[in-house]
Amino acid sequence: MSAIRKKKKAFVAQGDCVACGCCVKVCPLGAIQIVKGIMARVNMDKCVGCGKCAKECPASVIEIREVIA
Amino acid sequence: MKKHWYDYLWIVSLTYLILGFFNILFAWLGLFCFFIPLIISVTKGTKGYCNRYCGRGQLFGLLGGRFGLSRRKDIPKWMKSKWFRYGFLVFFFAMFFVMLWNTYLVFAEAQDLRQAVTLLWTFKLPWQWAYHGTLFHPGVAQFAFGFYSVMLTSTVLGLITMVLFKPRSWCVYCPMGTMTQLICKVRNGKA
Numbered sequence: 001m002s003a004i005r006k007k008k009k010a011f012v013a014q015g016d017c018v019a020c021g022c023c024v025k026v027c028p029l030g031a032i033q034i035v036k037g038i039m040a041r042v043n044m045d046k047c048v049g050c051g052k053c054a055k056e057c058p059a060s061v062i063e064i065r066e067v068i069a
Numbered sequence: 070m071k072k073h074w075y076d077y078l079w080i081v082s083l084t085y086l087i088l089g090f091f092n093i094l095f096a097w098l099g100l101f102c103f104f105i106p107l108i109i110s111v112t113k114g115t116k117g118y119c120n121r122y123c124g125r126g127q128l129f130g131l132l133g134g135r136f137g138l139s140r141r142k143d144i145p146k147w148m149k150s151k152w153f154r155y156g157f158l159v160f161f162f163a164m165f166f167v168m169l170w171n172t173y174l175v176f177a178e179a180q181d182l183r184q185a186v187t188l189l190w191t192f193k194l195p196w197q198w199a200y201h202g203t204l205f206h207p208g209v210a211q212f213a214f215g216f217y218s219v220m221l222t223s224t225v226l227g228l229i230t231m232v233l234f235k236p237r238s239w240c241v242y243c244p245m246g247t248m249t250q251l252i253c254k255v256r257n258g259k260a
């Protein structure tokens with residue numbers, strides 16, 4: 001099979017992130033970290049694109065996008 | 070997910086707000102929510118307070134989340150813009166210094182103690198039931214009234230934006246959150 005596989009991943013608009021950490025608390029896979037108190041960073045290897053973080057983020061700066069795996 | 074002891078700090082925040090109805094002098098304890106975040110951000114360069122220990126954030130998360138008291142809508146763009154967040158920080162601190170100045174005037178005996186809690190920097194609520202005299206100078210009580218006003222005002226604002234937008238919308242423009250992020254940016258060389 002050579003079909004292109006698509007996966008969903010979370011992307012943080014880091015410039016607008018307030019580093020509150022709400023996303024970290026809800027991620028079931030522990031895929032998000034707050035880096036140096038400045039912004040959130042998603043570990044793409046762990047993220048399964050469930051969207052929980054995006055729903056929780058009070059600033060709504062997380063987007064779930066499809067990426068080609 | 071495993072619960073930690075610090076996931077229950079919302080109880081402390083709630084207790085704090087309630088105690089202020091009985092004896093205003095408890096308001097002094099609120100200084101912890103001022104100094105702990107600052108100390109963590111200055112010494113460790115993280116927003117560890119927001120990310121773990123802040124009971125106020127947890128309280129909004131609980132009321133808006135578990136109790137469903139939130140429309141769960143996106144916060145308006147301007148509210149998360151830098152100018153609003155920093156502007157609110159500046160305004161908040163300006164008001165804070167006005168409060169300190171009033172406290173000073175009472176200490177200097179240039180002004181009498183006012184047994185009122187000021188909500189949203191405007192509305193003076195009579196609050197004499199929570200003041201039973203003190204062994205200390207009336208200035209000590211004036212600071213307590215002032216500090217409790219700050220705490221109650223931010224709670225009310227937080228509750229309003231919790232209902233209108235997402236549970237923890239307050240965290241977007243919370244002055245402590247903005248300030249600790251700013252400290253982290255400066256400290257970690259990203260400003």
Ligand code: SF4
Binds near residue numbers: 023039040
């Ligand atoms: S919840 Fe949103 S604003 Fe808060 S740290 Fe995560 S991405 Fe940033």
Ligand code: SF4
Binds near residue numbers: 046
């Ligand atoms: S989309 Fe799901 S798995 Fe990915 S970071 Fe967000 S909460 Fe975690």
Ligand code: SF4
Binds near residue numbers: 020125241246247
């Ligand atoms: S932003 Fe403010 S309310 Fe939210 S977790 Fe940080 S200190 Fe608490």
